[in-house]
Amino acid sequence: MTSPRLTLTGLNELTASSFVAALGEVFEHAAWVPEAAAVGRPYPTVTALHDAMMRAVRQAPADRQASFIGGHPELGSRFKRADLTRESQSEQGGLGLDRLSAEEFDRFTRLNAAYREKFGFPFIVCVRRHTRDSILRQFEKRLGNDAEAERAAALHEIGLITRLRIVEAVDGPGKPATTGRLSTHVLDTLSGRPAPGVKITLHEIGASARGLLKETTTNADGRTDAPLIGGEPLRIGTYELSFHIGGYFAGLKQATAADPAFLDVVPIRFAIAEPEGHYHVPLLATPWSYTTYRGS
Amino acid sequence: MTSPRLTLTGLNELTASSFVAALGEVFEHAAWVPEAAAVGRPYPTVTALHDAMMRAVRQAPADRQASFIGGHPELGSRFKRADLTRESQSEQGGLGLDRLSAEEFDRFTRLNAAYREKFGFPFIVCVRRHTRDSILRQFEKRLGNDAEAERAAALHEIGLITRLRIVEAVDGPGKPATTGRLSTHVLDTLSGRPAPGVKITLHEIGASARGLLKETTTNADGRTDAPLIGGEPLRIGTYELSFHIGGYFAGLKQATAADPAFLDVVPIRFAIAEPEGHYHVPLLATPWSYTTYRGS
Amino acid sequence: MTSPRLTLTGLNELTASSFVAALGEVFEHAAWVPEAAAVGRPYPTVTALHDAMMRAVRQAPADRQASFIGGHPELGSRFKRADLTRESQSEQGGLGLDRLSAEEFDRFTRLNAAYREKFGFPFIVCVRRHTRDSILRQFEKRLGNDAEAERAAALHEIGLITRLRIVEAVDGPGKPATTGRLSTHVLDTLSGRPAPGVKITLHEIGASARGLLKETTTNADGRTDAPLIGGEPLRIGTYELSFHIGGYFAGLKQATAADPAFLDVVPIRFAIAEPEGHYHVPLLATPWSYTTYRGS
């Protein structure tokens, strides 16, 4: 996350034109938005400032609002197809829109055309809150909306996009929650204590590929030094944590031997639905059993 | 499993030469084995009959035993390489020796040559008790043996191979245990009852590919009508059960909604080490948590 | 359970008067009930026979039905007070109506008088399906009914009482389910196998006392040779299973020592609500953790 260049106090005190200039990147090509918001100053919180700008958008005359929505960039320009080799199925990092399978590329292209045809404006979604599978699902679902519902959906997404921008641009009290957290914890219930030194990997599980998001090892507390994901929105989608407990238990004297060990790598597959939520996904394990749950 | 053509009672009463002929296929090209066993009749159990034949093998003069071992077919002739396409990574059925990746094929070929070079006889293993990953592991491990230990290992495997043959050829009391069982059970701890209608798949997980062994659905008891594997030895190796609980819980009124659901497909990966054992691998689940264990 | 003296086939073939005499004890002092049922013979199932008798009761003229209900013995005559000593708080066997605490005795007496006053007939309940706490709860709840609902409740209980009698008196196809089952199973998830030799006690937990219903030990399968309760209705009420796992784990080499052991006696308290249900209440344990659930 880049560190904010502006402060709420500063913004509250600027001249109207400087205020508009300072927030120009938040609502691109729509200076009328900060202009409308300038008059409501001072704002006590960053949230209140953002709410005021979104109110301006929502209350704008229909043609101005329509042209504002219509001026958003085409999501379609970000789609790219990748040749599917074995390697591409297990990528480093998250799965982007720029390495779609042929089938996914065709689906996105078809959806994009159908959407534009039906609504007359480009599909708008806060990409940073989604995996590409989740964008696809949203796309299909929203294509079923009527014009009015879809206009509301587009505005909602614009709110999410600009909320992220404003939080990154402006420091001050009352910032809206825009980040989520994914954490874990490994408990060895064979010996009744946290399990240190357990290798953990986190993958994004897409329909056509897996992406390696993180590889780490538990510390003396059975936790990871940093959250698995933090400081940004969690992307709605499916994930898999793999806990390499076989090696851990093999190193303990009291573990019962079996060759190969009954449990070696424990995969836990789960979905994230709340980008700003806290997902704690712990593992309680013995060499022969385990329990997991969404914790807090 | 083919149904036995012979009975122990019948074998006990045959003339020696008919006895030898009847059991000719159990120890191939070694009529002297049943000949030696014929004199010890009657045998009270199938196990006793098999033990007598293995005793004959173990007590045979060194050169006869060596030529017997040496006469076994080369495992190497069963290796085949398959071009790795995406499809071949997820096969129907178990992963055989005839569709190895290039790397695996090279490893097997190297091991085979090194083994023959070191011991002067072919690598013998009871293939029906192993996955190909496990054969590879055995191969590497046994290559480290000294000649005496390896001769014993080969005889042990011959015992396992012929035990399977005799159990399938002869009916009678006191048959040795040659089959294992893998079963499961899904319990819905949200509503305190077995979960019916849950789709389950079972895969063999190999180093280079996955093979689909079974696809089934839980019955009203939360169990499967037939064991996932039964009536044959379990193959030593790694497996993955996938429980499609997302659909199950979506169908229940009392489940808390999240979209996408926190748990949809629950993968449980485990190893089988005892081909004649019973592995019960149940799932106790809510939409937000689950527990699994090796049960009984 | 006493073994039936009669068979359905026999009853179907008796003369009407012998039929009435044979079933005389099922509906006491109401020969008109089997008389009405005699004409509907032959009955294909024991359930059909019982249904026919209950139909006769339900369709009887109001005054005959009222005098039939009114003729039932007073439950009140079974209440007895016991002086509360320390020993009486932990009795052998279930907690009966004949050893109530002073407070319970007063409550029952008050309820009995109020019930008789309000409805004009005695409180009827199938005592064999209830603990005394549950009878008390029923008593209070039913006292709130209006006359019509309570008449229906009394008939329902008469159905349950006579169903038990007929099942015990008559052998034949299609017997209604009148028995429940409580079972358990101890799994040692430290070593991945059933835990043998674990001492288990089962208590009924009453408001004023505990009664020891069973003391047993797990067999090689981690189960008990016989169900904890079986062959009779389960009594609605609260129970506590105590699993003495401390001694079990102390006997295993691989258990991590702590003195005193973190878990020694594990109490599991639960309620039974379905007298004819199957309650499987297993324990999955390590020296430092456990899981229990209503299984099947």
Place this chain on the structure above:
Amino acid sequence: MTSPRLTLTGLNELTASSFVAALGEVFEHAAWVPEAAAVGRPYPTVTALHDAMMRAVRQAPADRQASFIGGHPELGSRFKRADLTRESQSEQGGLGLDRLSAEEFDRFTRLNAAYREKFGFPFIVCVRRHTRDSILRQFEKRLGNDAEAERAAALHEIGLITRLRIVEAVDGPGKPATTGRLSTHVLDTLSGRPAPGVKITLHEIGASARGLLKETTTNADGRTDAPLIGGEPLRIGTYELSFHIGGYFAGLKQATAADPAFLDVVPIRFAIAEPEGHYHVPLLATPWSYTTYRGS
């Protein structure tokens, strides 16, 4: 815990005689202990100060050490018998030595006499680290020691007693750990979130009585605002947490109804063996299942 009157810095700078006077209550009637420690100043940590004083005790001439040990008060003077009424079996607060059952009183009295007879000095134990059951167990175990081992045991306990005193009297860096912590956490795995508003009680479970140590309710985080026990040593002994989850689940729409509820009060009985340890004993529950473990 009383707040310290002294600081390590202050003690390091006092005259020898003021130092001795200031620490007079830590080693009662043994001014020679702080006298010996005074010369080693300055001490960098509170632990180093305490170690120096214990070194003085351990290195004292045999007769001085013996008279020091012998000068400790008789534990026996604290035993008192209480008439066992029903109420006394469930007391408020921990179970003290002043309300023993007749049987316990006799056992303590017998042990006290036998100990004095065998060793010639009073039984010394750091009472604040034990429940009365645990003192009794220690007493019996230590009576089996030989003279030398028991002298060492008495000195070890004096170290524990004075360590607590010094930690409470002196502020400064490097204080030894003298407090433990017991905490809990209730997770509702039916809805995948912490369970607020769950009533929890904590009892000490003694051989002859139960003592109510705490009654509290979970907060919005499913935790308790303060640890169940904290800021003092945990007493070695047996405890029972009771989680009243029946009421919690009855308040949720999605819970499956059963009357009475399968789980109402969940008792978790466990022992504490490390007075200075952290015991986290959480509950993961649905209306039909639960899991507990020693967590961290």
